[in-house]
């Protein structure tokens with residue numbers, strides 16, 4: 397085994413790809429509060445069809461053949477070692493920080509599968525469903541529900557003036573009219589205070605005083621950036637006002653030689669997306685490989701995406717996509733993502749053979 401120690405903090409899209417790519421050239425430790433990797437894009441399909449999660453939840457040990465897995469959270473880090481919340485010290489020569497968003501769920505895959513079963517039960521027993529948040533997660537969930545359960549009434553409340561604000565207005569308009577054509581009631585420019593919610597809530601009041609009655613609700617507002625632990629770390633001064641780590645062109649923390657940040661936690665000037673997190677992981681893996689060979693190597697650089705691009709699924713076969721040549725909605729856009737939500741692609745990237 398190679399003698400350089402690499403610690404990767406966070407086993408999401410960015411961290412999992414980096415750990416996999418580096419495990420043949422260094423002694424890699426992946427630190428994650430979960431025993432498994434979750435394909436994030438499959439989250440909402442797993443609510444309408446819990447069996448879908450059987451493929452999208454992948455034990456870290458299924459794709460990592462040499463790396464050591466530590467199931468815990470980073471509590472702090474110095475310029476030499478990471479301290480876990482279970483008190484372990486993980487010394488490193490190179491550190492990759494990939495704690496995109498905070499994770500509150502279970503550490504065991506079986507419990508996560510159970511979670512999808514209970515969310516599905518909650519959904520199936522509701523005739524009216526309220527979704528709070530009209531970003532990609534809220535829109536995809538509304539679409540999954542109306543496609544699989546057309547008899548259910550779906551109400552979507554969004555605080556912004558248009559859906560999918562990270563895309564252009566055309567994508568928002570087309571998505572809104574598609575949802576309306578499926579009888580989704582979309583309420584824009586109104587908010588529901590999620591701190592007030594509980595599982596027994598059935599009447600909801602927006603900030604304008606509008607009252608909504610629903611049998612179940614799903615919260616689809618942005619997750620918090622996973623950077624609270626950095627406040628107790630040697631790198632705390634490198635957090636920007638959004639809680640992201642300031643990186644240079646080679647995705648190294650500003651002013652550091654051996655610490656990198658990738659994925660949603662890095663303050664690259666672009667929208668935060670999984671396929672970009674994968675690209676970050678590629679650049680950083682290449683750089684660490686170069687540095688291991690020769691600490692004076694010229695490093696590869698990362699060019700942030702200038703114009704937002706991406707696809708939002710609208711159920712199992714349709715989608716809306718913003719591409720370099722324009723916005724498309726329908727079956728062609730759906731072909732990019734909607735059928736298996738990149739689960740097959742991810743499993744292939746991880747070298748998992750499905751029969």
Ligand SMILES: Cc1cc2nc3c(=O)[nH]c(=O)nc-3n(C[C@H](O)[C@H](O)[C@H](O)COP(=O)(O)OP(=O)(O)OC[C@H]3O[C@@H](n4cnc5c(N)ncnc54)[C@H](O)[C@@H]3O)c2cc1C
Nearest residue numbers: 406407408409410436470496497499622659660669670671
């Ligand atoms: C429903 C949905 C659909 C999406 N669709 C798309 C899409 O179609 N295309 C696309 O490009 N992007 C999509 N995204 C966005 C994409 O998932 C994120 O940009 C991507 O997951 C970011 O990867 P990451 O590794 O930086 O962070 P994450 O995937 O959030 O992973 C962070 C990891 O860090 C761990 N962690 C957090 N705190 C700590 C700590 N203190 N110590 C150790 N570990 C920690 C977490 O457990 C987690 O494993 C979608 C997201 C969602 C939710």
